[in-house]
Amino acid sequence: MNKVYACIDGLANTTAVIDWAIWSAQRLAQPLECLHVLERLPLRPAVGDYSGAIGLGAQESLLAQLSTLDEQHSQLAQEGGRRLLAAAQARAQAAGLARTSGRLRHGELVDAVLEAEPDARLFVLGEHYHATTPSRIHLDHHVERVIRSVQRAVLVVAGEHFAAPQRVVIAFDGSATARKAVQTVASSPLLTGLPLLLAMAGNDSAGARSQLDEARQSLVAAGFDTTAELTAGVPEKALPALVKAQGASMLVMGAYGHSRIRHLIAGSTTTTLLRISEVPVLILR
16 A cells, blocks of 8 residues: 555646646655556447348448447557556656556556555546536546545545645544544645644534544644634535635545535535535545
8 A cells, every 4th residue: 555546537637637646646755656547438339230221241341440440449549548658657757756657457447446456545536527516516427436436545636737735624523534534634744744724614512612622632743733713604615615715725524524524425426525626635534
């Protein structure tokens, strides 16, 4: 469990995914492996038997041409994948990351990620569908399936440009999963040196403030400059505004953790927070 995996697909935010993976690998002092998956071509509609109308020879010729086109498409996809991986590795090496590698796979992304999971410490991948309101837009199904399937941390990158975070916001609700996320942050070098903001959304109560202060003290004891804030409202409305106010930042959540966002991995979409966050979201197990 020692690699950072950059799951790249050549789409708009691929460069940002690579840069976030480089940043993560450098801070964790771990090797980077770039993963590109060539998904299976959609099944071509069956060609009916038109030999009686166009002649047997013409039917066979049509099938042969379709087969040739499929083979050419596959070869081009493989060559494009190899070039994408080579470019990603070159970018990582230019950034000073010596231990880099590439992996080209066929099939489904989630299967390739599960294959890599035993050697993984962190998966970094891009989000391609972004919502501006708390409803309606579903997350990229690749992102959702990876988060649902793996037991490793996942960093989801929404934007097309990398900006090193200057501050980290940890969504906290006092649950066991949220406390575990705090412990993970405290024990990992990934966020060392960055100021932390523990954010809880909900009713102001002595119990909530006690939980929040206990978590803050554990992070302070681990050497983090940590503040805490209890804000009114529901998490899906209060936290995005709070995160946005921090400037270049990162949002950290524990999977299955927060009471109002417990549906993170439930159903066919991820939580509202993950869908509408304008900053990268680190999901911890």
